[in-house]
Every structure is written in C-alpha cells, then in structure tokens.
Amino acid sequence: MSNIFNGEEISKTFLNPYEFWKRAYFMNESSITAVVREGVETQAFANYIDVILNSYLQYLKLYTRISQQWANYLPFATRHDTARVAKLVVSLENKVDRIEDQILDDLAEIKEDIAQLKVNKDTNIVSDLENLDKKIDKTLNGIKRISQKTSTLEKTMKQLEKKMAEKQSD
Numbered sequence: 001m002s003n004i005f006n007g008e009e010i011s012k013t014f015l016n017p018y019e020f021w022k023r024a025y026f027m028n029e030s031s032i033t034a035v036v037r038e039g040v041e042t043q044a045f046a047n048y049i050d051v052i053l054n055s056y057l058q059y060l061k062l063y064t065r066i067s068q069q070w071a072n073y074l075p076f077a078t079r080h081d082t083a084r085v086a087k088l089v090v091s092l093e094n095k096v097d098r099i100e101d102q103i104l105d106d107l108a109e110i111k112e113d114i115a116q117l118k119v120n121k122d123t124n125i126v127s128d129l130e131n132l133d134k135k136i137d138k139t140l141n142g143i144k145r146i147s148q149k150t151s152t153l154e155k156t157m158k159q160l161e162k163k164m165a166e167k168q169s170d
Helices: 007-013 017-040 043-073 079-169
Strands: none
Touching: none
16 A cells, blocks of 8 residues: 555556646647648638727727717716817917017016116216207207397398388488
C-alpha cells in the first residue's frame, strides 16, 4: 500500500493535462495553421467579417441614437450641450481679452498723453498761451488803432462836411 500513495506511483498512473495539451498542439500546429490560413484567405471569410463589422456599426448607431434620445428626456446636460457651452465660453473669453487689451492700450495712450502734457505744461502750453495772449493783445491794439483812425476820419469827414456846407452857403 505504500507504493500506491507514493508520489511516483500516482504520477505514472494519472495523466498530466499540460503535457497532453503541449504534445497535441505541437503535433497538430502545422495542420491547424494551414486550415486557418486557407479559411482566412477565402472570400466567404471576408464576407463574414464584413457582415460582423456592419452589424457592430449598426448596433453602435442604434445605441448612440437611443442614448441621445434618453439624454434629451433626462434633465442633465449632454456632451453636445457641454461642448457647445464650452465653445461659447471660449469665444466670450476671447472677446473679453480683446476688449481688455484695447482698454489697456487706450489707457496707456492716455497716460502717455497726460505725461507729455505734464512735461510740456511749463514750456509748450504756457508759451502757447503767452503767444496767444500776445496775438490777442496785438489784435486788440490793431482794432484800437483802426478805431482811432476811424474816429479821426469821422472827425475829418465832419469838418469837411462843415467846410463844404459853409462854402455852399457862401
């Protein structure tokens, strides 16, 4: 009885499935490969694969359509809705960025103009105002001279009229 339960006795009487599969595979490998190669190279195999692929694509279309219909009935946003909102947000951000850049450019120009006015305040603006004041004074003086000459001419005209009236009465 000791021989029956000994490991050697058991391994000789029982079949090792791994060894059996290994021997069967290597004995039939070339014939299985040839059969598979012949089957894959046939037009019928290509047609079967085409039918399977088309069936799978139709299933995906149906699944997508049903999912979209369910998504329309549910109160949740779909990928399409989220993508549309994201696109709008990006567009809005771009517009805000452009407006912000324009405002910053305008502010920079205003700051430069103010700085230039501050620098030129003592020289150009004051000198421009002084020149304008001098021109106004010259113009007023010219108007006064013209007014004086006009007054003188009026007096002279009145004197001439008197003299002419006197000569006519003589």
